[in-house]
Amino acid sequence: DVLMTQTPVSLPVSLGGQVSISCRSSQSLVHSDGNTYLHWYLQKPGQSPQLLIYRVSNRFSGVPDRFSGSGSGTDFTLKISRVEPEDLGVYYCLQSTHFPPLTFGSGTKLEIK
């Protein structure tokens, strides 16, 4: 199974600031169809996870452009600029290239500094 290593575990940030979250996979996430199925989710307290970014860099419907994803192969990054209070929660990366199984990163908690 693909192991997803996500860092940091906790990420203090000032409102209006910028942060980056790293996600690394134990093997390439390039699918045989040429796509890379690496996605980013945000789980706000008491809620189910919500999709932010799909296939590395595509913002899901309604996601502000403060969120951006990048990367390739085994190394991926989520950047959040101009952090707002509504951005706080736990961020997860998820790979579905080698599905089954789906494998998640261990999560990064974004909190106010």
Add this chain to the structure above:
Amino acid sequence: QVQLKESGPGLVQPSQTLSLTCTVSGLSLTSNSVSWIRQPPGKGLEWMGVIWSNGGTDYNSAIKSRLSISRDTSKSQVFLKMNSLQTEDTAMYFCARTPYWGQGVMVTVSS
């Protein structure tokens, strides 16, 4: 509008069987796969298994021997059954069809 909603008992005794239902609206189970994912309190997300659009299933190897996923397409429902529950199975259980997730159901394993 796609919706998934989990239902089931909030409390299960150790060694007993957990049965959960995911009721789906806004999409067809014969065209979409549905996964079960769980999250222990304060911890991360664990994929449990999937039922494919053709009715086939795949399971997390760590719990495969205890898990069964099935469906009733006429009722648009997906079922999870897991036996031999232990306290470490205490978790929020979600059904999901990316990008759509249910709100989850909290299951506590305790006597």
